[in-house]
Amino acid sequence: MTEEEARRWLKDHFTVSRETEEKLETFIAFLKREAESQNLIAASTLAHIWDRHIVDSAQLLRFCPEGPQNWIDLGSGAGFPGLVVALLGPHRVTLVESRGRRIDYLQRAVALLDLESRVTIAGMPLERVETAPYSVISARAFAPLDRLFDLAARFSTNKTLWLLPKGRNAAKEWEGVQPVWRGEFRIESSVTDAEAGILVGHLTGKTEKHTAAAAKRHQRR
Numbered sequence: 157m158t159e160e161e162a163r164r165w166l167k168d169h170f171t172v173s174r175e176t177e178e179k180l181e182t183f184i185a186f187l188k189r190e191a192e193s194q195n196l197i198a199a200s201t202l203a204h205i206w207d208r209h210i211v212d213s214a215q216l217l218r219f220c221p222e223g224p225q226n227w228i229d230l231g232s233g234a235g236f237p238g239l240v241v242a243l244l245g246p247h248r249v250t251l252v253e254s255r256g257r258r259i260d261y262l263q264r265a266v267a268l269l270d271l272e273s274r275v276t277i278a279g280m281p282l283e284r285v286e287t288a289p290y291s292v293i294s295a296r297a298f299a300p301l302d303r304l305f306d307l308a309a310r311f312s313t314n315k316t317l318w319l320l321p322k323g324r325n326a327a328k329e330w331e332g333v334q335p336v337w338r339g340e341f342r343i344e345s346s347v348t349d350a351e352a353g354i355l356v357g358h359l360t361g362k363t364e365k366h367t368a369a370a371a372k373r374h375q376r377r
């Protein structure tokens with residue numbers, strides 16, 4: 157969609173107050189300035205931030221239950237989708253990011269947008285983040301699904317909603333992990349790219365076959 161259509165889409169789907177609109181503009185201006193001195197988003201998307209980043213992030217909120225969620229966003233990078241979700245909804249959001257300059261950027265963005273009371277930055281590799289249950293887990297362009305589940309299943313309960321924009325291979329990726337992982341996922345199409353899929357659902361555990369094989373390996377040790 158064009159940038160104008162993307163702005164309209166946002167207003168049609170969410171209650172965007174004047175203050176939130178101003179904050180989104182402030183965030184985009186800040187991102188553009190920062191992108192001059194560090195690699196934050198693909199250069200080809202700089203002229204399409206509303207479509208490729210703001211709406212692409214915001215659309216995840218369509219699948220989220222009402223009310224404030226305890227949300228963790230893995231590999232937030234320039235703040236997508238985590239910061240957009242925090243700007244548009246009442247959620248408490250933890251942004252996980254391991255790269256120093258991006259952590260510094262995220263800290264300044266959160267202060268600029270006055271989000272300190274609801275946004276926490278876990279500035280470290282995900283592997284070092286303290287285990288805790290979250291009600292929503294999101295990750296865009298973070299890792300292939302098998303690695304993502306391996307790294308992040310410890311933040312999930314049977315009730316946790318996973319929101320994973322996965323591009324054009326969403327169905328294949330979900331099929332690919334099924335020998336190991338059990339869950340109930342559906343694929344929603346992305347409003348910013350009709351061919352891209354978003355995996356939406358719950359992870360319920362590892363398959364019995366996999367659990368039995370792991371137990372056997374453990375016994376042999």
Ligand SMILES: C[S@@+](CC[C@H](N)C(=O)[O-])C[C@H]1O[C@@H](n2cnc3c(N)ncnc32)[C@H](O)[C@@H]1O
Nearest residue numbers: 231232233236252253254255281282296297298
């Ligand atoms: C391709 S970028 C995507 C950024 C953002 N989610 C987006 O879609 O624009 C992946 C991000 O994950 C971060 N990352 C990669 N491995 C990580 C890890 N193990 N723990 C935390 N962050 C990690 C990288 O530093 C990078 O900022």
